[in-house]
Amino acid sequence: MKTTLRSFILAALGILAAQSTLAQSERQPRAKGIESPGYVWNTPDKDLNRALDYKASAKRGLVAYKICRGCHLPDGYGKPEVLYPQIAGQHASVTLKQMMDIRAGRRDNPAMAPFVGDWIVTVEELADIAAHIKSLPPPANNQKGDGKNLAKGKALYDKDCASCHGANGEGDHKKFYPMVAHQHYGYLVRETRESRDQGRRNASPDMVKVLKGYSDADVEAVSDYMSRLSLAKK
Ligand code: HEC
Ligand code: HEC
Numbered sequence: 001m002k003t004t005l006r007s008f009i010l011a012a013l014g015i016l017a018a019q020s021t022l023a024q025s026e027r028q029p030r031a032k033g034i035e036s037p038g039y040v041w042n043t044p045d046k047d048l049n050r051a052l053d054y055k056a057s058a059k060r061g062l063v064a065y066k067i068c069r070g071c072h073l074p075d076g077y078g079k080p081e082v083l084y085p086q087i088a089g090q091h092a093s094v095t096l097k098q099m100m101d102i103r104a105g106r107r108d109n110p111a112m113a114p115f116v117g118d119w120i121v122t123v124e125e126l127a128d129i130a131a132h133i134k135s136l137p138p139p140a141n142n143q144k145g146d147g148k149n150l151a152k153g154k155a156l157y158d159k160d161c162a163s164c165h166g167a168n169g170e171g172d173h174k175k176f177y178p179m180v181a182h183q184h185y186g187y188l189v190r191e192t193r194e195s196r197d198q199g200r201r202n203a204s205p206d207m208v209k210v211l212k213g214y215s216d217a218d219v220e221a222v223s224d225y226m227s228r229l230s231l232a233k234k
Pocket of ligand 1: 065067068069070071072083084085087094095096098099108109111112115116121129178
């Protein structure tokens with residue numbers, strides 16, 4: 001009798017949980033982004049600071065990463081054919097900022113938002129997942145461009161991008177600057193263009209300023225060059 005009652009209560013709770021998940025995941029919240037006057041990039045975020053202060057474990061993160069595997073794949077490679085980014089080896093600070101931005105609605109990502117909501121994962125689990133992602137080796141066989149304008153791409157990158165993203169595309173953990181080496185070409189093009197056009201709402205205004213004069217051909221050339229940067233020891 002006792003067991004029956006218990007399973008009944010558990011089943012009822014399960015239904016409630018499923019319903020609230022559905023209700024909350026219908027759409028992503030929306031917060032102010034670069035289109036809003038007075039937008040400041042990377043303002044202090046309570047959850048982000050909590051995640052960064054937490055003693056994260058890549059081992060626990062491997063288990064929690066199961067929510068992400070379907071789209072980003074077990075090795076973090078993503079799906080370049082549908083513009084799902086590769087995330088293996090990314091700085092934990094960058095991964096966490098992106099996840100908190102998607103959670104809060106500072107970066108639009110309706111496909112992923114239901115999987116990072118606070119009704120699915122805790123801040124601590126996100127920190128563990130970010131540590132696991134950082135521990136994955138970035139792929140050498142990421143998608144590249146056509147290789148036709150690499151000299152132009154290199155000149156643009158060294159002049160306009162390397163100061164933040166690093167000479168080898170390594171990014172900067174402390175400053176929340178993403179590693180861009182090993183990223184898929186198509187995704188780099190899309191994010192660079194979207195940042196230029198203010199479609200990536202959590203973009204850095206300093207980067208947007210630099211991109212102002214960029215034509216689509218410039219974006220493609222610099223993205224092709226970035227897709228060939230490698231952090232592998234020579
Ligand atoms: C339903 C598919 C899906 C799932 C599940 C998913 N993601 Fe994503 N993720 C995406 C897509 C699509 C993007 C690219 C968003 C864009 O176009 O701006 C993305 C972007 C990201 C980014 C930003 C990468 C960058 O360099 O800009 C990070 C970090 C990330 N995902 C981590 C995760 C983690 C961690 C999980 C699990 C908790 C997860 N994702 C679950 C689809 C998914
Ligand atoms: C002032 C520093 C700065 C400069 C200069 C800069 N960026 Fe960025 N870039 C950033 C920051 C910060 C982000 C992450 C924004 C965020 O928080 O989502 C970013 C994100 C990106 C992304 C998306 C990466 C990802 O994983 O989501 C691409 C692609 C990119 N930058 C390309 C470029 C290119 C190309 C140039 C040169 C033309 C450039 N950046 C110059 C700071 C900079």
